[in-house]
Amino acid sequence: MTTLTEYLQSLQAQHAQVPSIEPITDVIDTIATVGKQITQLLRKGALADILGEAGAENVQGEQQKKLDVIANNLLLEALTANRHCSGVASEELDHATAGHQDGSLLVLFDPLDGSSNIDINMPTGTIFSLLPHPRLGEKIEDGDFLQKGSEQLAAGYLLYASSVILTFTLAPDLAQQVGIDDGVLMFSLDPDSGEFLLINKHIAIDTDTQEYAINGSNYRHWLPPMQQYIDELLAGKTGPRGKDFNTRWVAAMVGDVHRILCRGGIFIYPKDTKDPTKAGKLRLMYEANPMSLLIERAGGASTNALERIMDIEPNDIHQRVAVVLGSKNEVAHVQQRHQQ
Incomplete structure (x- = not known):
């Protein structure tokens, strides 16, 4: 089965023709790595002292869970250390955080979606969005992130449940430029190898539902x-x-x-x-x-x-x-x- 690393490398092979691909694949790999760390904490649950309230409110006026804060800090530290990431905005923080000034990407994330489910061992997740830095070489500001969703270069989520799933997609125009358009892809974390393995692509939603x-x-x-x-x-x-x-x-x-x-x-x-x-x-x-x-x-x-x-x-x-x-x-x- 194709690993996430192998798949991202196949996209990187096109980076000479599409300069934004290498930064995107590198940032997705960083997020996947942090996802593995969050997975380990969730598996330990109360044994890792991650359950319950953190005792503070976020910018949204919501009570933070302990793992909200931990997941936010793990992602923030990893992404600001990534040379392609010029700035990071989190649902849990008042303002954006600067990364590498020469980076070409802005990353937005919800570190732990569904955090009310943590204490009852139900599904949670991490959501992320990648945008271009509109003022390359300049220090980021909150206003740099105010781009329409149609400007996204890539987006995805990690689902922490009975199995851990990484799902992501590239923007359609970008996928066409790369010459590899697999639509929406899903990778499942193999607990034995510690690798994300490709399990589905070209995912299609039925037009009707009940x-x-x-x-x-x-x-x-x-x-x-x-x-x-x-x-x-x-x-x-x-x-x-x-x-x-x-x-x-x-x-x-x-x-x-x-x-x-x-x-x-x-x-x-x-x-x-x-x-x-x-x-x-x-x-x-x-x-x-x-x-x-x-x-x-x-x-x-x-x-x-x-x-x-x-x-x-x-x-x-x-x-x-x-x-x-x-x-x-x-x-x-x-x-x-x-x-x-």
């Missing part, structure tokens, strides 16, 4: 179009959709997106009225944009219920957004409801 993921406890806070949409699904065969739907909810975006890539579906974290000042719960730069690139590369769609997520012009590195992504026809149905 499976959806949403936190139904927030129903009373949703906007009327979303309530109407979910009412249709709950009505099943007796309702206007004429078919039954199943609900799945992992409480970690990584887990729900992984399921959609494997067998289709739709994931929704809508805007609600609990805090009218917020456009949504999830972060545009650390969660919505990288997952949108993966979903679109697999033939799915991703919107905020009104417009394509990767077309949104960001105004803050911690900007929030509503998210509706997955099987293309189902996403279109949600968008139609909201446009009406």
